[in-house]
Amino acid sequence: MKKHAPNLVCAVLACAPLSAHAETYLHDPRVDERTHDQNGPFNYFLTPSDALGFSDSPKAFQLTGDGAISSYWSEMTLWAGTPLKRLNSRVRTLDEGCMPIINYGSLVDGIEYRVKTFAVPAELEPQGNLLAFCRITATNPGKKSQRVALGARVFDREGAWRHPLFDKVKPMWWYDRFIDQSKWQPWKLWEATEVREDNAVFRSESNHLIQAYRPDASGWKVLTVKENVDPFEFILELEPGKSASVDFVMPFTPVSGSRTAEIKNVTTARFDDYLKRTTDYWHEKLNPVTRFEVPEQKVMDMHKSSLMYDLMARDLAEDGKTRIQTVSDVQYNEFFSRDAAFIIHTYDMLGLPKVAEECIEHVLLKDTNGKRNGLRTTHPDAWGQALWTLAAHYRMTGDKAFVERVYPLVAPHIAKLEEETAKDPWGLWPVAGPYDNERINGHYTGHSFWVLRGLKDAIEMATVIGKKDEAARFQKVRDQYEEKFLKRLKDITDKTDGYIPPGLDDPFAGMDWENASGGVYPFGVISADNPMVANTVKTVRDFAYQEGIMTYEHNAYKVRKSKEGKGVDWSQPEHT
Incomplete structure (x- = not known):
């Protein structure tokens, strides 16, 4: 396993006793909350x-x-x-x-x-x-x-x-x-x-x-x-x-x-x-990790405490061996492919490849004899997230043996994609109901972002271990999917002045979620200098943020058109 890229390590900052952190802020009920906000920790x-x-x-x-x-x-x-x-x-x-x-x-x-x-x-x-x-x-x-x-x-x-x-x-x-x-x-x-x-x-x-x-x-x-x-x-x-x-x-x-x-x-x-x-x-857990430094203590505290909360949300299963990366041990205390994919990648970026690989084991489905037989997926967008989890770990570690160990699961996973897209008249990931996040009844834009991301990762893993024929076949599948998707994406963004909506069927439907990335990270579907990216980010920032925080309600384009007096129908709120 090769060492982590040295450019990730920019400074050394340990979790160590600091006098400013040792103080307990004393709340005085006689003082108004505005004064507390000004004088105490935010x-x-x-x-x-x-x-x-x-x-x-x-x-x-x-x-x-x-x-x-x-x-x-x-x-x-x-x-x-x-x-x-x-x-x-x-x-x-x-x-x-x-x-x-x-x-x-x-x-x-x-x-x-x-x-x-x-x-x-x-x-x-x-x-x-x-x-x-x-x-x-x-x-x-x-x-x-x-x-x-x-x-x-x-x-x-x-x-x-x-x-x-x-x-x-x-x-x-x-x-x-x-x-x-x-x-x-x-x-x-x-x-x-x-x-x-x-x-x-x-x-x-x-x-x-x-x-x-x-x-x-x-x-x-x-x-x-x-x-x-x-x-x-x-x-x-x-x-x-x-x-x-x-x-x-x-x-x-x-x-x-x-x-x-x-x-x-x-x-x-x-x-x-x-x-x-x-x-x-x-x-012991927090100090050895990859570190960076910025001249703002709150950011540094957030960096360490975020890792701490991710580790706290990791659960040891009944077998005493399996580590399950959940979202939180209080709220959403279960495995979600999307959240786990990002958290596991975070472990790799912070120099904790062993922790990451322990969590990846739960992504690998096994039969009653312990033989690997598939990839764990919790929602439709998890098809690509599962492949990204594996390939991202390889990119951070350079561990070719890891790819060889998990690669037999890739081709059957691609076959599942082909089964799904064959059901859809557009040849894309089929219509999904309002199960979570974007909450639309249609073609989720984010599902296609993740399909293309996952296919790119499958191509990379096939190439790494010399499976050139399979890499070529996966590339063909990706090229065909990308052509169909970008056509539908152009059709819908022509109606929205370049804003990428949550779904491909109705520009007013759903809440902003993975569409808000503009398809840039981690998908690599659209280049960052594409006008659609700038239009999407600007629309979301201008119409979906309140007090500097992203809201979870009607998408930004719908809010924008409403404020422009376009007579938007609010009779069917997306989120209740």
Whole structure:
């Protein structure tokens, strides 16, 4: 395997402790949000939703917009003040700008409350129960002692936009390692809880561990509750300038009282120990990668944290071998060919070819005997994405042996394309319904972009391993498809002043998606200097962006014609 191109490595910038990143922004509810935006870390979202997870773990906690640490089975809410009030802040920061260790704080009744929270599987084993650690630290900034009160409550998921969001994957094999579903019951508004050894809190009736707590040595008074209606409360008279904290740990999956080893994994887990191990783990994962540098810290933080979230979204399957690249372990927690193709390519670009190849294994379908027999495709546009995933990996690594290993899957994949195009009167990828993204009932422009991209990749792989005859045949298929597609594309763009619409049948149909690339990247179908590209990008930027962010609604051409007073029919909105 050849080394990665040296021009990708422009500088060295590691995820390392920086004093500016170590601070927790303290939200003061007496100050208006505009002032917070001007003075604190920028956060576009009014109610942000964050993920607390770990690489290869099957799921992640959701840190909700109202500050709950939410799992599939339950959620922990945090409280502070006298009387207790929900503890939250929409302005959250990551340790070192790139770690999945979230910090936020708020001034409540004159006391500063800071939260640090993260999630890690027991003993850092990916298939272990995922544990959410949370430390609430109270600080008295005043000149006299004050009463401090904080709390935590584990109960059912409550409120809007909760985990699971669009969740189709429920790894029962993983849950069943910890929970006894024959005894676990739906949450009741009023039910008994009890504190057992090592401050472990159980639901009494179902006999499952739901949380554990550990106050520091500051002299906290603990007010437990026998009925799970109010939070467990911790109170203290705190001297001026002093701080005190309480640690909480919540398992993603509640643990049956009969599973003593799993209970011990929760009750013996210590915040500081796991915080160090988690930090060390992510330093090891994030620091060796290919790096670049620009003179803007936010961009550098985004570079590292984006890689971190991609790795967090990678799941280890039940077999303990297969790595599945999902979109997120909270939202869209499943494999999508399109998203995985780009994420896997990102791993290669950042100098992680082994990680990329581990994820590619899931793209390769296998029979019951483990023999490769096809390429995994989740949607119509995935036909080309699967081939691009393979060829892009070769281009980054130069690994000819990899091509030789996967190439037997290419010709049958081309045969599937020919079967599909034979069904269509235009000879293109057939009409698809509004399944996702562009949401049209017609010929998706992006489908043809991906077909042409995939055929180009098939030609390259055939050429690499000396299959000249097959490369020539694939080239003929591509030339014929390109001719048919470009004719239809010209017909539709003649009606739109050069704007490439989401579909080839109706210029008003659908939402802008892969058409917005102008067919340039990664497709290579249309050259960047083609007037269609400039017209498409300009139309999209002028009519589909709001506040600098791409919208997901009617396509830009339809919006443009409406604003020009052309009498556009809005009776059938594309997205509901």
